[in-house]
Amino acid sequence: MPQEAFRVMLRMEINKGMEADFERVWVAIGDSVTSHPANLGQWLSRDAENEGVYYIISDWESEERFREFETSRRHLRHRERLHPFRSGGSMTVMHVVSYLPGSSDSGSHREWEEAAL
Template identity: 70%
Template sequence: MAEGPFRVMLRMQIKPGMQEEFERVWLEVGDSVTSHPANLGQWLSRDEEEGVYWIVSDWVDEPRFREFEHSDRHLEHRTRLHPYRSGGSMTTMRVVAHLPGAASAGSHGEWVGVR
């Protein structure tokens, strides 16, 4: 059986009053992650809890993610987002199965940059 993607999930606590600027900068620097040849996509979600965001990114495998994680490209990405952060955590996992929903045939591109 083929292994599924390697998923990285970050929980980020953003400093009060900096949420909109964080979202803008996250979109500006996102291609430093998504342009990596091993990246399958990245999502930013705002939690109901004030100032909490979840970032999910999928990778072809763990070694390629770890390669990115230790790269200058990742350091620059973290450096740009660090001023907004007051805390956070990271969890990694292997996607075991995916069941697409009925609405998944449509494009989700309309979500980019929409508040």
């Protein structure tokens, strides 16, 4: 991920009983976002403690390119497809200032603990 990426985080509250349909539709129409040349990827996460709450995180090359997408017809159609599932939500935007990759594939837990000592 470029260190100067622009990140968008949506918090979405989904109508009770519509969660599975929301997840299915989100995946089915996701390429309307990820196929934009400035999109670096996006994630859908379900809140572990609050039923019906989801977070969508989307990374972009720059704020300018995201805003270009945000005002496009493509984005409007994407939002219209997800709107029937939604009972509330919010959007947070941010500039990524640093990125430290994890090393989940290298070494065991024991090696990590010993290195920390």
